[in-house]
Amino acid sequence: MGRALCKALLDPLQETFGRIAIRSGYRSPALNGFGNENGLNCARNDANMGSHISDLGEGDARGACTSLVIPWFADRYAAGRNWLDLAWWLHDHLDFS
Secondary structure (H helix, E strand, C coil): CHHHHHHHHHHHHHHHHCCCEEEECCECHHHHHHHHHCCCCCCCHHHCCCCCECCCCHHHCCCCCCEEECHHHHHHHHCCCCHHHHHHHHHHHCCCC
16 A cells, blocks of 8 residues: 555656655554554544554555655745646546545
């Protein structure tokens, strides 16, 4: 699942916009549980709607999810660029579903 995320989404984003900053990504249930129990901004394993837990098992997989920043676009957004420009680029160029 992680390799597919990189090939389909992260690599094309970086090839187009330059370096990207991964803010959050896949975690094992043990790591996510530790983060939740210790106040490290992780949801409970049974309520991880961000789908960041990667190895729940075949029937429990929720898909790949990564939270990231595209600095190239963040700079332009701060200068007044509409976020919809990036949303439409993602829609038109990446196989994200």
